[in-house]
Amino acid sequence: MSSSAQTLSPQPDVLALENQVCFALAVAARGVIGLYRPVLEPLGLTHPQYLVMLALWERSPRTVRDLGDALQLEPATLSPLLKRLETQGYIARDRNPADERALNITLTDAGARLREQALGVPPQIVARLGVELDELERLRSQLTDVIAAVRATR
C-alpha cells in the first residue's frame, strides 16, 4: 500500500541514502569484513592478508602481479602487505633468478601449516552471521555479476 501511494510524487528520491546500492555495498563489505577480525586474530591475519593466504594456498609461488590479478589489487597495495606477511613468517619474498624484476612469493612451512587453522574460519563466520547458505550463494552469484560488469567498463 505505501509503495503504490506515490501518485503525486512519481520520483522516488534518487539521492536517498536508503536507495544507494553503493552504500549498501560499502556497509555490507565493512560489516562482514569486521566479523572476520576476531576470528582471524588468533591466526595473526587481517582480512586482506587472509585473502592473500587463500590465493597462496591455491598456488605457490606466485608473483606480485599474479596475486594482484587474482585479488584485483594494485601492486602498490600488495607490496607493503606482503612485507608484513613476511615479517609474520608466513611467506618468503625472493627475486626470481630467471627474471630479476619479478618477486617469487612462496609459502613458508608456517604459512602452509596455517591452512589447518584457516579451515575453521568460514564455518565460524557463517555461524556468527546466521544467514542461510542458500542466500549467501545467491548473494555471491549476484556480486560476481556486478564484478564482471565493473571489469567490462575498463
Next chain:
Amino acid sequence: MSSSAQTLSPQPDVLALENQVCFALAVAARGVIGLYRPVLEPLGLTHPQYLVMLALWERSPRTVRDLGDALQLEPATLSPLLKRLETQGYIARDRNPADERALNITLTDAGARLREQALGVPPQIVARLGVELDELERLRSQLTDVIAAVRATR
C-alpha cells in the same frame, strides 16, 4: 558436467577464493566505488564524502554521532573527513551552544547547491555499469539483509 563429477570428493574447497562471499563483497565494493571516482571528481568529492553529503541533504544540521549512526562509521573516521569537507566549503562545523560537547554539521550554501549536480551521479553510474535496475534492486535488498544480520551480532 564438471560440477557433478565430484563423487569422490564431496567437499567443495571451503577455502577457495572463488567461493568466498567476503572476497566477492570486497572486490565488488572496491570496483563499484571505483566507478564513482571519475563521476564525483568534477564535484570535488570522494565516495565516502559523497555519502556524507547524501546524509546531509536529507537532514541538516546533524551531529557527528548522528552521521555515524546513519553511515555506520566511527566518529574517528568521520572527524578528519568532515574537516576536509569544511575545507572544501561544503559544510560548517560549529559547537552546539546548548551542549558544548556536540558538533553541529551544517550544509553551507555551496553544499546545498551541490545537490543539483549530484542528481546526475546515480544515472551516470547505472549507465556505466550497464546492469538492469531490477538486478541492482535485488542486490541492494540482499545486502540489506546481510547488513541486518551483521548488526544482529553486536
Next chain:
DNA sequence: CCCATTTCGTTCGTGTACTAATCATTAGGG
C-alpha cells in the same frame, strides 16, 4: 550540590587502497 559516570568528539597508531612517479630489468626492432 558534588563527584563518579557517561557522552561527544579528537588524536594516535596501524593497516589497507589508489594514483603517480620512480628504478631496475628485460625484450625487441633497427
Next chain:
DNA sequence: CCCTAATGATTAGTACACGAACGAAATGGG
C-alpha cells in the same frame, strides 16, 4: 648489438577505517 619501449615492483602522497586512549562537557544518584 644497442637503444628504446615495456614490464615488475617499490616509494610517495592522499584518504579511508578501525580500536584505543584522551580530554572536555553534561548527567544523575546519593
